[in-house]
Amino acid sequence: MTFQNIVATFAGAFIFPFLIRMIWGKMVENWGNIGGWMAAGFIVGTTWTLNHGVGMIFQTGAWVDMAWAAGIGLFTASVVSGDSFSKGVPDYLAALVGGTLGGFLLSCFL
Structure with missing residues (x-):
């Protein structure tokens, strides 16, 4: 690369x-x-x-769904703007799970 x-x-x-x-x-x-x-x-x-x-x-x-980018980016922006780290963890985990499922589903037929 x-x-x-x-x-x-x-x-x-x-x-x-x-x-x-x-x-x-x-x-x-x-x-x-x-x-x-x-x-x-x-x-x-x-x-x-x-x-x-x-x-x-x-x-x-390697495939990575766009939900991962959204989850990581929004989590980072929240922490940088002053929200607590622990407040964003559930949303971050949901984005990781959603991104993994979305990527897996795409890999099944693409």
Whole structure:
């Protein structure tokens, strides 16, 4: 893996939780449940297209679902912004389990 691939992969993994943290809550605040559905389609769809469709991330054969990137990124952002470490652990574990199940299901037919 070259340095350029490392930087692009890190940036691609950063974009997803960053957009969730910055946009999702505001869309739900402004438009209610429909805003949540719109955020899901916009954020997940756009970042998936950037990372996998355009090829921003570099994969070497191992699969990692985008839920892992979201869980790790949002957990880190919460801890850095002042929330307690223990408060974010259940959400982090749920993201790991969800990401593992999602990746496994994808590997069954892809």
